[in-house]
Amino acid sequence: MSVSPISCTVKPPVFLQIGETKTDTSRSGVCVVDVSLPFGKPVNIEEITFKNYYTAYVTVRLLRRSPGQEAAAKWWTALRDLPLMDNPHTEGGSQDYFSIHRTQMKVEPDHVVSVRLILRQPSSAWLTFNLEEIKIFQKEVSDWLSDLTLVDQHPDLEGLPDPQTVSSSIQQMWALTEVMQTNQTTASIGRFDVSWTQDDRLCPQEVLHASVSRFILVVLMFSFI
Amino acid sequence: MDEGTELCVTIGQIVQRLKGTHLHSQIERQAKECLHQPDIRLESLKEDVRSFLRTSGWERRLQNAVYRELHVQLPPSHPAAPPEHLKEPLAYMRKAQASWEKRVLKSLNSMSSELGVPLARRRPTLEQKELTNKWNEMGTDEPDLSRFRPVYAPKDFLEVLISLRNPNHDSSEEVSVRSHWGLIQIPLNVRDVPQLRRAYSELNMATGQLGIDDHAHVHPDLFESEYIQVGKKVVSEQDSAAAQQYSRQGCPTELRADLWALILNSTNQPQDVMHYEQLKAGVIQHDLLVDNLIYKDVKLTASNDDYYFVFEDFLYQVLLCFSRDTAVLDHFKYNSATPPKSYMEGKESGDDCAVVYPPNGVIPFHGFSMYVAPLCFLYNEPSKLYSVFREMYIRYFFRLHSISSSQSGIVSLCLQFERLLQTHLPQLFYHLRQIGAQPLRIAFKWMVRAFSGYLSTDQLLLLWDRILGYDSLEIVAVLAAAVFAFRSENLMEVTSLASAEAVLADLSTLKVMPLIQIFLFATAI
DSSP: OOEEEOOOEEOOOEEOOSSSSOOSSSOOSEEEEEEEOOTTOOBOEEEEEEEEESOOEEEEEEEEOOSSSSOOOEEEEEEEEEEOSSSTTSOTTTTOEEEEEGGGSSSOOOSEEEEEEEEEOOOTTBSOOEEEEEEEEEEOTHHHHHHHHHHHHSOOOTTSOOHHHHHHHHHHHHHHHHHHHHSOOOOOOSTTOOOOTTTOSSOHHHHHHHHHHHHHHHHHHHHHO | OOHHHHHHHHHHHHHHHHTTSHHHHHHHHHHHHGGGSTTOOSTTHHHHHHHHHHHTTHHHHHHHHHHHHHHTSOOOOOTTOOHHHHHOSOHHHHHHHHHHHHHHHHHHHHHHHHHTOOSEEEOOHHHHHHHHHTGGGGGGOOOOOTTOOOSOOHHHHHHHHHTOOOTTBOOOSSOOTTOOOSSOOOOOOOOOHHHHHHHTGGGSTTSOOTTTTTSTTSOGGGTHHHHHHHHHHHHHHTOHHHHHHHGGGOOOHHHHHHHHHHHTTOOOOHHHHHHHHHHHHHHHHEEEHHHHHHHHHHHHTGGGSTTTGGGHHHHHHHHHHHHTOGGGGGGGGTSSOOOOEEEOTTOOSOGGGEEESSTTSOOOOTTGGGGTGGGGGTOOSHHHHHHHHHHHHHHTGGGGGSOOOOTTSHHHHHHHHHHHHHHHOHHHHHHHHHTTOOHHHHHHHHHHTTTTTTSOHHHHHHHHHHHHHHTSSHHHHHHHHHHHHHTHHHHHTOOSHHHHHHHTSOOTTOOHHHHHHHHHHSSOO
């Protein structure tokens, strides 16, 4: 199963403030990063990877639109407050690489239209915080095609006998007829005892035996189809 | 990555590293030879061979080799992380380390061109013969080393650490909750006394310690004799992990050499002796500029020391071979430093003409020989001494002179020392700061050498027992803070940096284990 990154646009981070005026002395501790996926193509997310830059906790929210004509899109929380740094005041984990797999998410990340990452950094020790190199991965489409071709190689044989046993029994039959041909007897079969030694090169018994054996084989083969 | 995947990756990496080693071929040969034995049956072949390997001790040797690999392995990482991220995750520290390395290499190159001495040259045959004859007494000749000077000293490195800044860190000058009085301004996560108490629980007052409970006036039956019996058993079992756990309470003098060799998995096999002989041949054939630096360093430090001057010849034999050992280059995978490169004569450009110089990638600084000197008390065979020193360097000592965010790195140790002092002896710290005697300026030289050359040797070896036992250099920072706590009354009365240094000049009478124990377990929180 291979995953490929989807081309998505990461919007610039929006730092949330309380109230109207933006003060310089107090820095915001919450930041929202919207990642918009290609329009009109809902995605089934496999994995989200990113590089941390001094973010302490991240919450992942997904905008899902179920398939259907008039289905409304709804926001779901996939992961709440995943800790990226052991201690928000110190350097541990501050520049590490992380990935969030779909198995870690609380809701199935299918038919996703947009992803919103809410970053929190409660410590005032840092001037800024963000996530870098955000990549969203989905399962590759071409995998489905290879699955189809695999199906072709194994046709459905319900109701039919196993080809292996048929071929081995036909082999046995063929061996029997060979034996019959080599062990020819002059004993007559009955009504078909005719000999044309002048015109035909073949001995009538041989012709009879050969044709009988071939007739038996043909009958047998027709019975298997 | 979940735990199951991490474990699989770890196992795969260790198997990869152990395949093709001498131990692997030895075990294979043993398994083949044991088939001649009558108690190996065909029906239960796998189990019988396994139990044979267990009873003959080969399984234990394999366990020790795996345990050693776990110590030098890279921590599990994200697949998207580039290799430099594995060496050091913080970008600004990588940059600082790179610019420091450039400075050191520039200093080395300028010394080479000023003095007209090439970085490396082949010795003429006569000189080679002379050196072979004099190999065991290299300390007797007195080459002219006055023109050479050490590439850098610990105090130069301290200035670099003081100037380290995180560009994203808010280090405003206002007094706040986060005000740090010390010199290191990097917010690394360091452990405080409550966390250290949990981590170093074997050092508490209720547990027997060598260094405290083996004192003359304590009856040996109370602790010492039984402890030595346990130690003898550990050595006979040849188990690395057990030896490491045992070493936390100290190693008895008579067992220390065996125990340390077991913990570091330094078995003196014939191929190790052969490797050492090859390095010796390399020393005789080629002369490196760093050899002169090593000579100068040994003459300045170890030869002047009352305890170590007798080992001068051993130090040359070990350090000269160490400079030529390319096996040391392996450790740069997890060291934030990068080995310096130099170009061969006549070929100035192109990466394929660049060679690592010196061959082991480590440029010695003033005091480097003190890492080897205490080991000379334990081992008198040069190849064994060499392999123990090399293993100790690639596990611990390299962290003391490279810039990294590791918990055992020198930056973390300095910060931990300052934090411990500021938290538990604030009056002393404030006073020293006011008189211009920042405590780190006095303690740094102790920590860079892991106290080698400052403590008396028996106390130093007890300290290094705990470094090996806990697989961490944190105890060095704790001891530095404990020394300040011990001499705090005298230090409160000094009025200048020089007098503060005079109070702390002589540590040779200190007993390290009582100091550490009191600081960790008797400090009021």
